[in-house]
Amino acid sequence: MRITRKLLLQNITLVILILYIIVGCNPKHNAHIAQTGEASQLEHFNLAINEIDKGKEELSQKAKHLMQLYLQAPLEMRPAIYKLVFTKLFYLAYAHPDSSVLDFYKQQSLENSQFPLVTIEALFRVSSYNLFIKQEADSGMVSLVKVKKYFPQFNDTLYKNYYALYAQTMLQKGNLKEAANYYIKTIALAEKINDSSSIISNFGNLAVVYSQMNEDTKSIPLTVKCLNYFTAHKDSSSIFIGDVSLGRAYYTLKKVDSSFIYYNKALQLIDAGVHNPSVAFILYSNLGEIYSDSGDMKKSVYYYDLCKQPLKEMGSEEQYRIFTIYATKAYAHIRDVKKGVEEIKANIPVFEKDSDLINVRASYSSLSEIAFIKHQPADALRYYKLFDSVDNILSDNANKRYIADLQTKYETQRKEVKIQIQEKELTKKAAFNKLLILLLMMLGIGTAFIITRNRLMRKRKEAIMQQQFTTGLLAKTEEERGRIARDLHDGLSQELLLLKNQVNLGAKIEPQKIDHIINEVRTISRNIHPVMLDQIGFKESILSICNQITDSEQLFIAADIEYHSELSKEKELQLFRIIQEALNNIIKYASAQAAKVQIAKMHKYLKVLIQDNGKGFDVEAALNGRTAFGLLSILERSKAINGKASITSDSKGTIVNIEIPLSYG
Structure with missing residues (x-):
């Protein structure tokens, strides 16, 4: 981005x-x-x-x-x-x-x-x-x-204005799906009251959503439509923003010539007296980035220097942090940038606290390039690895899937509005109404039949899965008993016997030997029950296993946990085992470089997400296979705590989603 x-x-x-x-x-x-x-x-x-x-x-x-x-x-x-x-x-x-x-x-x-x-x-x-x-x-x-x-x-106009502001709030919070839903509601009301300016404006809002999803090929036609509207109304301030928006979109698509057409128009509007410090900052920084990418550092530094005045007028700390990421990279070619590098490093925890992985990724990328420019290959490689780890987490697949849903919902909303407008006419046609009622009855009967059949099939499948889980659980229990017995007999028992013989012979007992035996006892105990749950609590226990895995260099794990003891101790244990099982599966099978564990309270649910960027697998085939105990364990343990788990996977990685209703304690 x-x-x-x-x-x-x-x-x-x-x-x-x-x-x-x-x-x-x-x-x-x-x-x-x-x-x-x-x-x-x-x-x-x-x-x-x-x-x-x-x-x-x-x-x-x-x-x-x-x-x-x-x-x-x-x-x-x-x-x-x-x-x-x-x-x-x-x-x-x-x-x-x-x-x-x-x-x-x-x-x-x-x-x-x-x-x-x-x-x-x-x-x-x-x-x-x-x-x-x-x-x-x-x-x-x-x-x-x-x-x-x-x-x-409220009338339709006031609701329309409310929806617009609510949608903007969701957009700024990064909740694109909710923002899009309310933009579509606004479009529906605008069409209902024939408000053409609102209709064209919300085409622009949908363009914003597409741009946030990195789908500039879809946002450009909508932005052009808005720009034509602004041009027809001779709205120079809005034309300025539209030109800069299209310039950025075309450059993102690597269409540099088209990008410069709109950037030059925007520069001409500044010369003509249009004053908008925020958008001027955007224009100058975009041009600074373009010339930096093309290797023309003289022009790049020129435009980054122009950024400073509008940035001073706006006074936004967030904008200054983002400016530092990109401008420091350009300045590195001509002068010492130690201060800028330290600012970028200091800002990374701020971005992480805000869950702003996009700017975390940009920070590591910039630090890697600056180190390369300054002939520091070790630092360049280290920062690039961090950049690559974050980059793999930020996949656009979910957004791309939502694009199609969004378009479908918009078309559906438009049809619903037309039906609402024509409702009075339809009520006058009694014959049509009777036919409609008959069709609905037939549809209801058909739907009931389909639902019943699907419910029976689902119950049959759940019974099979439950049987597989029970069988696997018994086998795992016996396997675990056997492992504990071997650990006690082959390890701990032998060590104690050796210690007994040394005591009988009057030999000196090394304290390290006793410590080793104690550690073995602790390891066996920890495998039977995670004692740290009782000692340090659920949240710290999860953070601990994530850190252990990351420190062992098996996998980079980002943990974002908001938990305040909403669950009982029994449910905490089950959820701990679920996360432990999911992470073990990632290490064993996924071939992933990075993963994340996220826990947050959402309304009346505790939501848990475990995601990786591994090679993925066929979930249905795995669940029907003979080695599905780990996956079945996640699903069944989730049910045991009244939760609902879903597992999705493709070539970009695997996502485990769990929702636990908090009303159950």
Whole structure:
């Protein structure tokens, strides 16, 4: 993933949000004003607002005067002008971040109980400010939670705006599936109310989702469609973002000539006066990267130097960290970059804490290339191995599978909207309704038959698997008893007999010999029951076996465990055995270089994921084979703790997913 993908997508979705969150003033209230003879006063305020907007003052002064004008307006006038004022304030705050605008929005969300529409819009704006200006998804979500109590007063337009902000929150959190679902809901409502700007805007949102999935061939046509819309409306700020977006997408696809066409257009817009520090930073850093890849370090350093001014204006620590990763690599060709290298190393734990493996991978890649440039081959190889380990974890297969599902869901949603619009007409056709009911009854009978047959087949298969597991368990139990007996007889018994003879002969007993016997006893005991579960707890036990495997250089394991004793001790033991079995299978059969163990609480479930990048296998064939005890053990132990386990595998690796409902204790 390129340096600026995340930052660019945030700017694209900002333009898309502004396009359809701007709605005209409340017509009912305006009519009321006209009827009471206050139309001239409304016209006065509208003229004053536009005069401030077109003035030559600094942006912060414009914002201050707009807020003062709004607060001076009579209370009954505010519902007629709030959207115009709120929208212009948002544009000003985005171009020149101003916390007083956020404070103003918060104040209006509290002081307008008699005007719920003003309160709703103010909460939307608080969320927008946090999402697009401060780029704080959690803060943006707080306002969306507050606005839920007004749902009974929502119409399709308000729901559409809510869905758009919720989708943006999910996008910033990296939950692409949830973001896409809410973008599709927004498209459905936009089509229902014939809101063409929202429809085109959400094509852009789907393009954002595709870009996040590294599917630029699918995102480009949608982005072009949005760019054509912006061009037709002569929206230079949005055209600037669209040009930079297409330039980056084409470069990702190695179409350098097409990439430069759009980058040059963007540079011309800057010369023409378009000011957007965030997107300018993206443009300059993309060009710095292009020239660095082509070996033109003079131009690369030139554009990375240009990044510093917009980066200073934005003041985002995240953007600075990402800039350091890529710019330091270019500067390494012309000067000492020890400080930059130390910053990259210091930022890796920050990325790991945020589970941002993409930038962890980029950091190791940059460190490897810098070491190579500085003629440090040992460091270059060491960092490359770390890069390769993380890179193997980051597979795009799940996203690619979801692309098809996403397109299908979008088409299905469109059909559902058309059915909803035509529903009144369909109800008038009694004959059609009778036929439809008959077909549904037939479909229900057929579905019931299929479900019953599948249920019987599934139970039969489960019975066979249970029998195989029981047989395997008995065999494993006897095998384990035999192993313990051999360990006691051949090892521990012989050692004790030798020690007894030495005592009888009066020989000196070495303490190391006694320590060796004690360690053997501990090893046998640990194999029978993991004592460390009782001593250090479940989470530390899992981390311990992951570290042991990594330290032995058998396998690199990344562990991300959020666990706070949600399960009983008995279930912890079963889950420990499941993870232990899965890791043993990876070591024995997968030929993997890296794996990860992830445990997190999701709603009312504890979710466990064990993933590797090995050669994979045929899961169904393995479960039906004679050596499936390990896999059956994972499935059956999961059932024993009321959990549900699934195993998927292909040539890119294997994933074991387990969901354990917490309501069971």
